[in-house]
Each structure stands twice: as structure tokens, then as C-alpha cells.
Amino acid sequence: MHEVHAYAGKILRVNLSNGRISTEPTMKYAGKFLGGRGINQWILYNEVGPGIWPFDPANRLIFGTGVLVGTLAPGACRCTIDSKNVLTGGVGSSNMGGHFAPELKYAGYDHVVIHGRSRKPVYLWIDNGKVEIRDASDIWGKTTWETDDLIREELEDHDIQVASIGQAGENLVRAACIITNGERAAGRCGLGAVMGSKNLKAVAVRGDREITVAHPDEFFELVSELRSNMIRVANEKTPDDVRCGTLLILERNNNTGGNTVRNFQDAYWDPEKVKKVCAEEILKNYALRKMGCFGCPLPCSFYLNVAQGEFAGTRGEGFKADSHKDFGPKLDVGYLPAIIKAHVLCSQYGLDVDSTSGVIAWAFECYEKGIFTKEDTDGLELEWGNYHAVLELIRKIAFREGVGDLLAEGSKRASKIVGRGSDRFSINIKGHELYESIWTAKAWALGCIVSTRGCDHLRGSPTCENAGITPEEGERFFGVPTAGDRRAYEGKAKLVVYFENFKGVVDCMNICYYMTQWKNIYFIGPEELAKLYTAATGRETTAAELMKIGERIQNLERAFNAREGLGRKDDMPPARFFEPIKSGPAKGERLEREKFERMLDEYYELRGWDVRTGNPTQAKLRELGID
Ligand code: SF4
Structure with a gap:
């Protein structure tokens, strides 16, 4: 039996410079920061001081499971990985699904903190509480898929879960990520390059230890109720999403100013091209079966196979809205096999x-x-739609070959090197390339722009602005009647604060965000998380207490960024979002500069931060116990 419920109970520390391996109790941090991203960020804040280069051995790479990971809670599968951000110099944080995190917890650890840098390529093998740093010389230079296979073969166990880097991470490409289960990515912030800088090719885990919950009957009943409610609501209200996962987003975005056509030059894509790459085409011609992560009641991705043509034999899973839009409208490629490739x-x-x-x-x-x-x-x-050039550039970037060496630095740094006004075409915030269209939905835009990890919708951006929710529902769930009106600015700063705090809690529990009210207002919210936490750990909590912890994490990350010199001046969208959308049903919509600035002021005020600098005040940090 464990001394503590729901947690594995230990944090593993591995120093790759001297081979030292140690552990400490998770509960040392769990009271204030719960687990997952919360504990990761607290360790990062305290152990990686200002000015440390992301590739310095003093930087940490921290893997965190979460309080509910490995239990029967819906989608309790996520692993958060935190470090210094290779693109922004601020907070780096990314989150992947699959099966790695539950396995790590069953192997005995809630978190793994990587220190230092190995002199030669290695991988970490965590086997039911035993930890070994193993030689990876033969694996270095391999893809993530080959790495998975080689490690499983070497250790003679095909159920091992592996998180690894490919050639991009080895070559310190700033867009490098960490991959598990073939295509589940801790994608953003360049964390694969941090892993490469440590000469760490992979972390492999295997475990069969028990994770107990404090009140099993209550927990089981709660989980059963939540799962059946989610499945019922999803089938009743959004049956097409149940069938298509995230593949409908591209088509829907065409009506709401949400596409990113030819590097964000427009938000509306040629309908003929949309038809060629739409969800029905994928389901009819390429999808073999649905795929899901550990414990997922509503799987969102598909195993795809290209059976014919020049890309015949291309197959894999994990294809979702981001790849669909990134390699479709953003590059004007209307050919599905190339997008999948x-x-x-x-x-x-x-x-x-x-x-x-x-x-x-x-x-x-x-x-x-x-x-x-x-x-x-x-x-x-490099003509728009030239997918052969796109595919060749992907390879060149991964190997830093020719022009790929320039592109491997990311668009902000590359535009500084090239000069000649090329920075106008680098669509980034704080150095982090933007995925999202931010012309139309105002809370969505604000959430992306103030994101602590650069820019992205997985901090404070809500999806409800385009989900047709009523003013009554907006008021009931968020205290914001305009929550379902994408054009409104009123109340949107409040909505962003709500979702930032909520996401902080979700990332500590590390259930998939799609299981929550972010995806559908009738899914899991703070009240349900409080009940799950209480039944799992035996520690009574409330929704308000959890949201306070979410606020603490948000402030901690913002304080980390402030220490690195980031602030209000960096919370600014690229200029083209102040220009109107050129075509389509959302033609003319844009961010209005003055209204945006007022919304930003309001956001800092609600946060209790200094409106001039956009940074947390000492009083605020003291109030939250992180001064
Ligand atoms: S919704 Fe998708 S990403 Fe989330 S747990 Fe399910 S399969 Fe994984």
C-alpha cells in the first residue's frame, strides 16, 4: 500500500553529468502545486535562474504526470514536460497524451527531473522503481519510430512506453519536440532540443505498481457518471465531432475567420481546396480506424493510411486539426496525401x-x-501549394541542411539574420510561431496573446465563443453573458482569467483538456475536478480552492517570464491581425487596436498585476505564497 493515495509518491531526479540518481517525496510540493504542470513549474522557477541558456546543463527538463493520471478518471493520460523555452527564453511547457504518463506512474514516479548533460548519447530506463542510464550510441541518429522499436527490442519487452526525440532534437532545432506512441507530441516550446542538448535520446518506462484511491466506491461511481454523461452529451449535441474527432475544425474555421491561409494572409481558404481535404475525404479514403489515448471515452484521432500514389505506404496516427490546418491552408496545399506525409x-x-x-x-x-x-x-x-518543397524543407530543417539550418532557428531569429523587412512575415508572439487565427474571437485572441509559453490557445483561450452557447449559459458557467459571442470584447478578459486558472488545475490533474468544459460546457468543470480529487486523494477540497491553485500557477509562470525580461511589450499580436480579413463570411473582421489594448488593461487589472509592465506585483505573489 502507498502512504498517499492517487500519487506514486516519489519524484525521481537524474543528473546526467555525474550519473547521480535520487528521489524525494512528491508530497513536499503537492499541497501548493498539486502535481503535473504545477510541481514542474515550481521546480523550474526555483532551480533555473534568470539568464540560463535553454541548452545550458543547468537547465532542467521535467516530466510530470498528474494527480489523476493512471486512474479510471476520463482521459487521465497526460504528461506535462517543462523546461526553459527554446524559442522565447521564458516558460517552456508542453503536454502529450498516449500511454507514457500512466506507465511512469505505475513504475513508481510522479515526476522525473533531468539535470545536467551526458557526455555521450544515453537513454533513461525506468523499470518498476529501478533506474538505469543506458548507452544510446546505436540509437542516436534514428527517428522516433525507430527509437521506440530499438529500445523495446533491446529490453525485450514490447509493452515499454517510450518518449523520445528524433534527429531534430539531436540537431537542436528550435521546433524540436518529444514524441511518444508514434505521434503523440509534447510539441511546443522546443523541448526536444533541450532533451537533445542533454544527449538524452529517450526515456523508457515500464511498471505494474498499484495506484490506489482513497474512496474507491465513491471514485468509481463518480467516474462512471462522468463518463456516461460525457458520452451522452457528445452524442446528443455534437454527433459529428464524435464521428470525425477534430477533423471538422478546418471546414468550420472557413466560416468563422479561423483559417490561416498562406501564412495568415487571409482567414478564408478556397472552398474547392477545402472540399479536397475535408473530414469526409479523410474518413472515406484514408482513415483505417479510430485511435485513443489511455482511458479516453471519446477518442479524437485516427490511424491513417495512404494506399495509392506517390505517397503510398505513408501511415500513422495522431493526425488532428493542427497538422490538417498547418500543412493545408497555411501552405495552400490542397492534397491530402502530402498533408498526411x-x-x-x-x-x-x-x-x-x-x-x-x-x-x-x-x-x-x-x-x-x-x-x-x-x-x-x-x-x-517556394510557390504556395508546392508540397514537394514543403516535404523537402521539413527534412532539411530536421538535419539543419542548407537553408534548413536557417529555418531551424525559427522564423523570428531567421528573420533577424535575413533582414530586408522579412520580420513582417514572421507570425510569432514572443518568438513562438502562432498556430491560431486570432482575428475574430476576442477571448480566444487574448488568451493566445498573453499565453505564458509564447502564444497558444491551450492556456486561456476558450472554445465557447463559437460554440453557440446562450447568454444564460455564459452567465451560469463563467459569469460572462457574452461568452458565446465571438465579436464582443466585454467580459472576455474575465473569461480568459477563468480558463487560465482552470487549465492550470487540469494540467495538475493531467486529464485531457477535451474531457473538460473547455471542449463542451457540460463536460468536467472545477466542481467535478474537486470531487474527483477528494475521492482519489482523501483530501477534501473545493472548486474555489483548486482555482486558487490554478491562479498560483499562472502567476508563477508569469513571474518566471518577468525575470527573463518578458512583459506587456511582448503581449502583442503580429500587425496583420489589426488588418481586416480579406474574404469569406468573416470578411472585414479584425482586432481593433484600441479595444484590444483596453481588454489587455482589464486582463492585467483582473489579475492584480501592474498594468504598465503586465507583470505580477510582489503583493500578488505574496498573497499566493510564491514570493
Ligand atoms: S480526446 Fe484525443 S487527445 Fe484527448 S485523450 Fe482522447 S484521444 Fe487522447
């Missing part, structure tokens, strides 16, 4: 699809505007 290559090389497509789109626009010629691009014609 781009997704698979990124998984194999260990590249984040958002940043990789972002820097490629920057290069294409530089070519369109005459800044690049074929002489700058190793002879490639």
Missing part, C-alpha cells in the same frame, strides 16, 4: 507541426515577396 515526417523527425509549418510559411512568403530567390532556398521553388 508532412505530419508523419514531423512525427518521425520529432518536429512540432505548428512551428515547423510556421517557419516554412515564413520562407514561402519571403519567396513570394522577392526576399528569397532559388539561390537562397537550395534551388527549391
